[in-house]
Amino acid sequence: MKLAVVLVSPKTSGNVGAAARAMLNMGADDLRIVAPRCDYKDSASRAMAVHAALLLERAQVYTELKDAIQDCDLVVGTSARVRADLAPPQHPAQVRPLVRGADLTALVFGPEESGLNNADLELCRVIMQVPTAAYASLNLAQAVLLSCYEFLQSESGPPSPDHAPEAGHISSFPARKLALSSEMEGLYGHLRDVMMLTGYTDAVRARHTLRLWRVALDRGAFSSAEVRLVRGLLRQVQWKVGRVQQAAGQEPSGQPETLPIDE
Structure with a gap:
């Protein structure tokens, strides 16, 4: 099991350094930073990192979250809020067996002042909430420490009855290799194209509609x-619509001339 910690647009260098130290404490060494708003290798960061300065030196920097997670087969976003059209957050005990069954998990944390936005959470196959008292706002390094502990150092075992998965949540992934994040994003982009092509949705409602489909399809752990297989079906739809358009004397909407069933 490998775990990558992804920090999205961190604002304060000291928080990045403290997060790196938390990672080292728990045995994680793959730090990825998306669009940092600070010099994450400055003196304040190094002072907070202490012996984890090497993690700062090795950190990979990306412009967008989708690039930082494309090689991961499980992406876990952290959030303390419930979004109406996204999957509800799960308890860490529910997520633990998923992480242990994956080859490479991305554990994603948002900006200090706002957390992950909806666009970032769309890219996450699972959303996790670290349980707290009424005040749910955690310091970035605290969130990294607790989350890495849960997956790398806590005792293994099934979730307790109090934290059993609710109906419809992902409770465990089958013992097989999961699709990479980049493959799933390719599927979702393809699905959106077919939705627009067939009039299933329109430009105004497309994003909300696709979020609902993401929740359903992510649950399938493809x-x-x-x-x-699914993209072969989508290509068939595109090809068929193109044939109908040609028969009606219309210009095909960029449909392929041939139809491979599998890539």
């Missing part, structure tokens, strides 16, 4: 072969 493998790479299953992604190819």
Whole structure:
């Protein structure tokens, strides 16, 4: 099991350094930073990192979250809020077996002042909430420490009855290799194109509609072969619509001339 910690647009360098130290405490060494708003290797960061300064030196920097997670087969976003059209947050005990069953998990944390936005959470297959008292706002390094502890150092075992998954949540992934984040994003982009092509949705409602489909399809824990299977069906729809358009004397909407069933 490998775990990558992804910090999205961190504002304060000291928080990045403290997060790196928390990672080292728990045995994580893959730090990825998306669009940092600070010099994450400055003296304040190094002072907070202490012996984890090497993690700062090795950190990979990305412009967008989708690039930082494309090689991961499980993406876990952290959030203390419930969004109406996204999957509800799960308790860490529910997420633990998913992480242990994945090859490479991205554990994603948002900006200090706002957390992950909806666009970032869309890219996460699972949303996790660290349980707290009524005041739910955690310091970035605290959130990293608790989350990494849960997956790397806590005792293994099934969730307790108090934290049993609710109906419809992902409770465990099958013992097989999951599709990469980049493959799932390719599927979702393809699905959006077909939705627009067939009039299933329009430009105004497309994002909300696709979020609902993301929740449903992420629950299926697709493998790479299953992604190819679904995309083969979507290509068939595009090809068929193109034929109908041609028969009606219309210009095809950029549909492929041939139809491979599998990639």
